[in-house]
Amino acid sequence: MQMPSLENLSLAEKDHDKTTPQETRQEPLYKPVLRSKKLTCVGLAIELINKWRELDEEFPNFSKSSILVSCEQEVLMVEEYVAAEGPDNISRVDKEHVMVCVNVIIDGRPGVILADPGYHVPRIITVMMDEEDPHTGWFTQLDLPKCRKDFCYIFNEINSNYVEWHEKKTKGSKIHMETSLIYVARPYLEGINVTIRRNLVYETRSILARNENGYLIAGIVFEIRETDNEFTLFMDVGDKKWKSKYKFCLFENDAVLPEQVLAKLAEVNTVLRFEDGELLSTLRSVATVLTDHMFVTQMLAINKFILSYNRNEIPDVEYQEDENQEGGT
Structure with a gap:
């Protein structure tokens, strides 16, 4: 019952030897x-x-x-x-x-x-x-x-x-x-x-830190929407227990942020083991991406279609993600 190694796999879920000339794949535009x-x-x-x-x-x-x-x-x-x-x-x-x-x-x-x-x-x-x-x-x-x-x-x-x-x-x-x-x-x-x-088009996004028992101790999490996007920043380490919500628009165009916000970002940045200023830089990049309305709309539409297609539903049926899902995999 011993399985082959990752370096020398001879079996896969999809048997490529069965592929006929008519079933050749088209080269994808994006390679994950x-x-x-x-x-x-x-x-x-x-x-x-x-x-x-x-x-x-x-x-x-x-x-x-x-x-x-x-x-x-x-x-x-x-x-x-x-x-x-x-x-x-x-x-x-x-x-x-x-x-x-x-x-x-x-x-x-x-x-x-x-x-x-x-x-x-x-x-x-x-x-x-x-x-x-x-x-x-x-x-x-x-x-x-x-x-x-x-x-x-x-x-x-x-x-x-x-x-x-x-x-x-x-x-x-x-x-x-x-x-x-x-x-x-x-x-x-x-x-x-x-x-x-598949994970590229999920609505739920997060950067999380957990302890050895798998419990969340710090990070950010948000649901991508077509407009008015915001994220939750949180900390749960020792006596430091807080949760704050911020609009992504506050992070656009290198806007100056209040010292209190910068202090909280620095705390979470440390727990995430990021380089100095990395979390802030990441949030500014995400804020810029979210200003591209056409991109966000297309991404959400693709995710919605995949979910509905796999459930044999009409593509425009509303679907609500599990509120407890924390960033998927």
């Missing part, structure tokens, strides 16, 4: 790339695999057995989805998230080890086919006064090529359940070309 210090779930997963190379001395070839796997989030029709031979046989998928996976056999019992740095899960998840020890089962991912999140990962009963990721959100007396599907049968080779490209 990984940028230093600007890591999505794809970059974080690759970085984790690189760090796992230090384990090879004690566990030979552990990093070479570690692969990227794709995740389809919030799947509504699970049975219909897993009935297909593989993700490449499903016409409408998002593939908006990736994880790190290692296939294991423990005393003859198959399972997988999963790591999810992109979703800031501060633990390794063990998923055994028989759900016996050392199967992780349910655990609490987030426990705040107003919101609690519990996760559980199990193999799908119909198709063991998939692991089900169950998320239980509790707000007061209200409970919301979601099921996502992780394809663990083959390595995911299109993380940069597909997943990062």
Whole structure:
């Protein structure tokens, strides 16, 4: 059950050998790339695999057995989805998230080890086919006064090529359940070309710092709108607990900012481990981009179309993102 290394993968979700001459791809206008210090779930997963190379001395070839796997989030029709031979046989998928996976056999019992740095899960998840020890089962991912999140990962009963990721959100007396599907049968080779490209047009944007338990401690977050864009700047470290909202228009054209705003930006900049003035420079750049009304309108339209298309909806149907989604992957 050992999987091939990232450097020498012979299997992929999409079998390119099946491509006919009539199905040749048109060269895209934009080629997504990984940028230093600007890591999505794809970059974080690759970085984790690189760090796992230090384990090879004690566990030979552990990093070479570690692969990227794709995740389809919030799947509504699970049975219909897993009935297909593989993700490449499903016409409408998002593939908006990736994880790190290692296939294991423990005393003859198959399972997988999963790591999810992109979703800031501060633990390794063990998923055994028989759900016996050392199967992780349910655990609490987030426990705040107003919101609690519990996760559980199990193999799908119909198709063991998939692991089900169950998320239980509790707000007061209200409970919301979601099921996502992780394809663990083959390595995911299109993380940069597909997943990062998909993330380019998400409405929710953020730069976040978290502690070792995955809790947010500082950063910025905002929803892109056609007009009147604003962001939330926050800090939650020790006795420093505050949250402020600012209009992006205040950061246009190198405008002079109040000392109080600059002080808060400096505090968050430090926690984010940015270079001096980097956060301010980033916000000014974003403010400039958001003044391009045509670009913003097109970006939001593309995101809306993808969401509606994958849900078999009419493209102009209104869709509201989960208010708890913090920057995606």
